[in-house]
Amino acid sequence: MPDARKNDLSRVEALIFDVFGTVVNWRDSIIVEVSKAAAEHGMPEGDWGRFADEWRAWYGKSTRELSSGEGHWRLVDEIHREKLDVLLAEYGLADVMSEEAKVDINRAWHRLDGWPDSPSGLRRLKSKFIIATASNGNLALLVNMAKHADLPWDAVMSPDVYGAYKPSPKVYQNASKLLGLNTDQVMMVAAHTGDLEASARQGLATAFVYRPLERGADNLVEMPDTSAFDISATDFNDLADQLGCD
């Protein structure tokens, strides 16, 4: 694992969080919303797990391109809509859904549910640290999601604030700068090793949180090698315990 090394955690004043997968259970939330909308439009059956995975994959591909400066700049709301239109056509829903219904289902990403430990664990972490987002979601999406899922962020930071997408080094640098901190006073929290490796290269401390269900109960995420990270936690309450929060 490149350049990751153990940090002096007594210096950490802020935790910044990956959101999709780390804080919220995007896959189950999307499956519930899409299956409900499809049923309301006369299509009770469908492989909505595949729908969710393909929708998410387009997001992954698009944000990876944008993080390298490829593709025209756009927000995740727009990236989601691009693929939604393709998927609705594939699934035979494009012509039966109104524009209003399409706008609403695209907003399902603003209404993702947290993992069960997210609200309580974040509150414990907030009692000792600044807690903020470092997500590729846009600000409006993250603000609406926080209200929906009871996520008590001190600050919501996003590509429309940073001017960059993860894993661009600019995101980790700008997050630290906006919070008035050096990079070693900030800890990145994520369920994805690539995000942590990229933040460690900018000098941030790192906490891995294991979210085995992110890809569904039939497709458990394997526990990766986390030896290069400062902390490995089973959920946000375990992270709060390890960081000495009440």
Next chain:
Amino acid sequence: MPDARKNDLSRVEALIFDVFGTVVNWRDSIIVEVSKAAAEHGMPEGDWGRFADEWRAWYGKSTRELSSGEGHWRLVDEIHREKLDVLLAEYGLADVMSEEAKVDINRAWHRLDGWPDSPSGLRRLKSKFIIATASNGNLALLVNMAKHADLPWDAVMSPDVYGAYKPSPKVYQNASKLLGLNTDQVMMVAAHTGDLEASARQGLATAFVYRPLERGADNLVEMPDTSAFDISATDFNDLADQLGCD
């Protein structure tokens, strides 16, 4: 009052707030911190009200210049420090205070106390609306202040996010855009008529909140003509009542 007109308040989904003076009592907080630091450095007596007012006036002049694109871009932490060094020299404190003590007193602006109704009123408003800052303070200052003064923002937005200072039209436009809303879905809340007039010109709804003590108990702010604003409130709980919050 230019261009202000009554808005359809049923469209409002977010309230954005001026902070210094509207949400927090900057003058008394600064007087307390400066007088304490001065006494610790052998100077128990001083006109700390004047100190606070002059410090604040430099902020006002500098941010007004920056809002018109004059002067080199800098954050309020830096603007505060410029004037602090001048004032400490004038008051005979420059040579007796360590750099660490100067950094700490400059951070007094991160520790301003809210008006008594701010935490409870904001919580009521948050139950129905997105509540966010639209302050000229920098993001780190606003985040630290929110933790100190128990201000439950959904989003902290600042010049280092907007790329502009109030009353530049860009601030009101970018605040709305970042929240994914049209300007008429956003209400500006401020104790200062100029801020409300500038936001009304961009199509925002407006709420005036009267803070007679902002300039001190010996220098009460007169109630201005608020007839052009959508709402005039005596504090945040009155605003919550008028907006139908529980």
